Amino acid sequence: MAAGNRLAAGGRIDRSKPLHFTFNGKAYTGFQGDTLASALLANGVRLTARSFKYHRPRGIVGAGVEEPATLVELMGDDASGNRPATTVPLTEGLAAKAVNCWPSLAFDIGAVNQLASRFIPAGFYYKTFKWPNWHLYERPIRKAAGLAAAPSEPPSKGHYETRYGHCDVLIAGAGPAGLMAALTVARAGLRVMIADEGCEAGGSLLSRRLTIGGTDAMEWVDATFAELNAMPNVTHLQNATVWGYREHNYLMVTERAPANPSLLERTWRVRAGHVITATGAIERGLVFGNNDRPGVMLASAVQAYVNRYGVAPGKRAVIFTNNNSAYAVAADLAAAGVEVRAIADSRDAVPDEARAIVPGIEIMAGKCVTEAQGTRQIRSVAVAAKTGGSARILSCDLLAMSGGWNPTVHLWSQSRSTLRYDDPLATFLPDTPAQPISAAGAANGALTLQDALRSGAEAAAQIAGTTPPDIPDAPDLPYAMEPLWRVETAKGKAFLDLQNDVTVDDIHLALREGYSNVEHVKRYTTGGMGFDQGKTGNINIIGTVALAQGLAMDQVGTTTFRAPYTPVSFGAIGGLREETVALPYRHTPITEWNLAQGAFMYEAGARWRRPGYFPRAGEGLQEATNRECRAVRFGVGVYDGSPLGTFELKGRDVGRFLDYLYSNVMSSLKPGNGRYGLMLSDDGLIMDDGVCFRLDDHRWIVSTSTGHADAINGHMEEMLQTRFPEWNVFITTVTSQWNNATICGPKAREVMAALGTDIDLSPEAFPFMTVRDGTVAGLPARVVRVSFTGELSFEVNVAPRHMRALWAKVMEAGAPFGILPVGSEASHVLRVEKGFLSLGHEVDGTVDAYDLGMGWAMSKKKSDYLGKRAVQIRREGAAPRRELVGVIPEPDRQIPEGAPLTPGGRREKTEGFVTACVWSVVHERWVGLALLEGGHARHGETAHVRLKGGEVIPVRVTAPCHYDPDGDKLRS
Template identity: 70%
Template sequence: MTQSNRHASGGRIDRGQPLRFTFNGKSYEGFEGDTLASALLANGVRVTARSFKYHRPRGIVGHGPEEPATLVELEGEDASGNLPATTIPLREGLRARSVNCWPSPEFDLGGVNQLLGRFIPAGFYYKTFKWPNWHLFEPSIRKAAGLAAAPDKPPSSGHFEARHAHTDVLIAGAGPAGLQVALEAGRAGKRVFLADEGTEAGGSLLNRNLTINGQPAMGWVDDAVQELREMANVTHLQNATVWAYREHNLLIVNERNPEQDSIIERSWRVRAGEVVIATGATERAMVFSNNDRPGVMLASSVQAYVNRWGVIPGKRLVLFTNNNSVYAVASDLVANGIRVEAILDSRATVPQAALDMVPGLSVHASTVVGDVRGHKGVKAAKAVSATGVESWIECDVLAHSGGWNPTVHLWSQSRSSLQFDERLAAFLPDQAAQNCTAIGAAAGHLALDQIIEGGEDLAYEIEPLWRVDLPDQRGKAFLDIQNDVSVSDVHLALREGYDNVEHVKRYTTGGMGIDQGKTGNINIIGTVAMQKGVPLQEVGTTTFRSPYTPVSFGAIGGLREGSVLFPYRHTPVTQWNEDNGAVMYEAGARWRRPGYFPEQGEGLQEAVNRECRAVREGVGVYDGSPLGTFELKGRDVPQFLDFIYSNVMSSLTPGNGRYGLMLSDDGLILDDGVVFRLDDHRWLVSTSTGHADAMNQHMEKLLQTEFPDWQVMITTVTSQWNNATICGPRARDVMQALGTDIDLSPEAFPFMSFRDGTVAGFPARVVRVSFTGELSFEVNVAPRHMAALWDKVLEAGEPFGVLPVGSESSHVLRVEKGFLSLGHEVDGTADAYDLGMGWVMSKKKTDYLGKRSILLRREGASTRRELVGILPDDPNKQVPEGAPLTPGGRKEATEGLVTACVWSVVNDRWVGLALLQGGYGRHGETAHVRLKDEVIPVKITKPVFHDPDGNLLRS
């Protein structure tokens, strides 16, 4: 199909890549680099939409996110709705249709509303449909007021993603100002996150013929982008809108069409040290009768279509303005062979510099547009001089510019203030509420030479004209084209007492929805100010709400997989684990830990059995780095530890440790772990991985609220120590093969003690603890040595059959020994006595946290659930964890639950742990596991299945 309104050459499109698409069921053709809007204009499509309320014919008005008129719905795999046609990159097979019109924008039955316009002004439904009941009319009104429908199903291919990022500087906008700052920050070595909503960088330079130091401005842009691309400290995203600014410099970015084919859109949550708002400025419309007819366009958009896309929006143009920027537009139009019939300037005096740009053109000062002729397309514009002389000028496009509004949406969202600038007739950034800065056009610097040294541009001057106000004026003059808000609607709101600008917004819907005031807000504010006779600063602005542009629910919800929700914490051997085939799990506090290490052809159970057998019969090694570790220092540490632990810690001597429980106020178990005394005033507290942060908060809260006079300093050292725990009967052999100056004999280095020395040539602290029930040496080194230590352990342990061990095997080994697990046996109901750990509850201390609650609970005569072991009658029968226990059949009351069930390599059968009412006195009895389809008999035993006397771990 011939693109009748396209230049044969020019623009930033690839004419060698034609693209076919359909719009409202008709087939058209465009080029790579087009937007849907530019392709429609190139194909001569003028009527592209119907208005929201009155269903008036509408065409393309803008060229970017400010587009107020043409919203479309994409069909097929790309299904989504309410997208400005100007922001949709053209692609092969694109299918789009207009919203809010039926059967088409050319003939819309809803157009009958134009005849009823005088009866349906702003807020009419609040009054008209109150009787007899609003709910009778509500469904029909909501249906009529809707735009595009939600897609019937999600995209058939690809997925949405969410990510987090931290940066020193986030820059919103890759126009000349944004690129300049990005270069400076990147060269200084700062982490830079640059996001721009356009498909390519350059901002307004893409649409204008400007020069920098005598060379085309886009050459400077290309050089800047190339330099940024080569900087490893710069993240540069195009087609990515910074759409929300939250507290503490958290910004949300919607990246469309990322480089990965599998990702449809990506949502970034970016925490920035500093934010630079380089969002440019938005051209505002002029307000006059019938200013919404197809062919009435923003002047800068006409310029963009001509220069960037090689499109000819019209054959005969009239320009209407109150500022200098239109004269650069006229110059570009003439240079492209487009006929400019006249420039109508509302100012009494046109600056000479502006006139010099358009020699030979007809310029009419003190002249406004009073009306537009044409229904589905502009045919003529009525010029009205200050003396009242009227004349009709034939044209097919009326390009107008009411001035420029700095795009302050993000600035306002950050809760920073705005100030009206009389010289620019616009609201500018004032006082910053967060660490942010506005630059370039967003700060009111509207000429290129104000932004970049060497830039050449016409100085910006304006005399505001908030609306054309003529005697006997007919036809609607729209302030907000997207929401069909006219001057008369605002006047009505004021007459009815809604004189606060926020009330005007809600009464009329001006600046609501997708538009969020991009083109119409300032004209509404100006109209209110004129009507009330007050300055615009006194009227103020409405709240600029996020999102700045439409954002899909898919992107907001986004898949949060891998490290895209929270940055995972890694140890120095995480990469080794992944390289060697480990199945990685997420552990508490966002650690990535290996679950198991399957060999070729192995499933989970086979791999776990092999690892467990290595620990029970030979030797294994696991990475214990994520365990929470805290160093406590100060005069009062002993009494503090005695208070937070149920047993006595103050009697420990340097070099030795003790296992203990931390309890809550109600006497239940918060965490278990070991405490070691380093010297007279320093102690080391170890906690579980998952509860590390909670235990830190627990200790700090007690010190700050209950014992503020105690001298106890807590330092988190989890990440300052990494450890490889060597465990199994051959652990001592591997330690000796590694080489160490520490005496490893049981007499010199007993269980629950530590020694400092060197291991494999590295400074190390070796601790004798055991979480597996076997002889274990926990070798702690600085993180910088951990990877090398790991390699040396595997090398030294090879003759002894050493294997890496994952968390699945650790769980099995703990169950075999009857060691409790948080979230399993410690389920929020059982206390230490229920778990058979009365030995860790001190009877010597007068008090400790939770003691009184335990005593009160123990005074009751009720039977409690107590920890027992279970052996299924069928040794090959696995019992699901969490399954209920009953004395007999299905109809009997539940007496407890299974907390764990594992295949035990040392017993060659399934074994388990359970909480059972009166369990201590029921050893040898039979209980029943009740499942949906069967009942499994199990024998009640002591909750330990391996080395009940602990001889092996002390060996």
């Protein structure tokens, strides 16, 4: 061995690239390819953590996401908390520290809990800290049993991102089974997405010395991926964990450190036709006295550090096992120069094939480790017969334990698929799928390499409808085991769940307290909770419950495996969706035209991308918005109204259905005519406003706001299915079947005439709030006379395939009249000038139609409509109401939206707030809208706006309509 615990050769690290890092303020050196855990072990650091509840010394136990003991807090640019040290890639300048210890890791005052452990068993705080109030004790208890603090600042470099993906087959895991499955379905031409949580592909092959087809197993991995990555139908995500499985094969995948250096993490939301879980298996520990001491590790983790990282976690080792797999670990340790004192095997008969690979190593059959001795580091172990008797003390600094293997069934269970207990493997295996899902490899109980390859090929071939390919020869030690749920003669605390400090005694206490169901045991003791989700201890807990109750394992059952499978950052969950990323944004046919004109794009409701404004050279938002507003008020403009929600309703009962949904009457409309209306919720508040047109006796068109289109669709369906299932009404979403160019302004009729149409455009033949079908610019169209700007408007609706052509012809025909494209900012200004309400501004969830001066929209003829009674009850109250008014700032200046209104500027009372304030191109000054207590009766008064810093601005209260109050312009 080289200096420290680093082996002189071997591993997949790059020894030509040293990396410097600190742990608890002390400087160390590792190599490219190390994890923080492997680098700490290479530097001889054994004490790395303190336990959650008792603050006992802990060391590194695992080598991957199963690590239950060593959690660290990263500092600096990498700031994050509660990261398993085994999953932190080593980088230059990495700074980390242990969590849950004070004042230091070596001397932790919280360790006093060990002296009082008898008095603080599982659930003690539920019984103890009741009087006078739990909240008096909550903070100190949480601090004493706490984890790392959340970062106080967002990352200083990079950002998070969200993408959406679709595939025929998603394969979780790129070990031998996953790669063989991917190769099989990809060759069949299916779209394949491979997501593997490791920093490189290979799974268990990275940590073992095996061959496939007569060559090193990793050479087979490299050749397989070379073929897969050359296929256009394959998407390969490395360092990516599938952590959530939802209905209809909707999966959440978080990719860490993507290829783009500006990205921190990327979360994929994937819809897959079929899922193959090739997630491998996790080794479980063994339950004996002080099995949590630093130096007690999973045998598979020891094998990984030796073979993958070139690190010997100790110099003198003892193996404790109940199965064959630990014998390969002993052989690898011996080959690396580590002294293996003995193998303690709880089985009375050890198979010959296991004995054959460890010649010269003492095998103690029928023996168990009863106690690990040492405090901050293991010094020796006591080995005795299973039934007790005198113990033999073996000095060592490393104990590699293997209690068998648990298939990683977390995703399978999240899909709501069932599990079955398998006696020969003493574990739970996938059983009946609830969705299009298959399990392969170790995740399905195929625990030898040959079986894993065959399992992956067969699962994939069944999906692809092909014959499984030939499987290369892959020799491996046969797997055989006998379960050992706990050592009966253990001395000292025997831990089942290292992350949550759950012992055998805690389980027995829960059973005595009457918590016999395994789910109740989990909650009482916290065993298998948190982000561990039972990875290493779950089966041992179930086995302990089964032994205590005299039940079979399948009678006890499993607890629920919940998402996320591993921790996920909030940044990754809420990642950005913008710019050149493959996005789920919804675009209209003229999005490219808008971008070519330099439009600044906004995100509108339901993920639409639409232009906010069209700046010219040297213009900012205000200048561009003013120019677009002038075009509409004094000339002509055009905007893309395609994202507005549009629904076609058919049936004999549509009229009375709409009368129930809207506060005003719709059933009296004649074909070809429309009406503006309000939809209310059960509590009488406004859900949405929009227009409704009748096409013929049994066909209607309902238009809604962009942001509420999906909600209104769901609302209508719910009303129809739950309250009026017998009514003859059919709802069809046609938002994306119609696109529209809305031509608006005093010159709109001239532009329509220049386009050419067979529709009579005269005010008499085509009045306001009517609809006509015909041709416009030679294209079949439906034209609606409706206005959201307060000006003469023609909404020209065409099929999406005609929208680009229509838009081009509108711009050409409108050029002599100075037509301009109009964005959302100008539309907002024009609406405020007219006093038109906006959802989220004037409609804020507290006011009703009467408050907004729209009592005329509340029918007095109808006996009932949705929300009518709620409005009546609310208005019978004596509390003052905030009502919609216009406000004119004096002096002339902009007022921020949301600014509070107070009488006389005094601070003791707020009587409303400003909902909008815009520059009016008509009045050439700032005008606004507000909700003001008793506002309808206060026109002409002066209210006061209070700004940050104590500044007070007087505003004149007016009617909310600042332009064309009689509506002559829009009726034209």
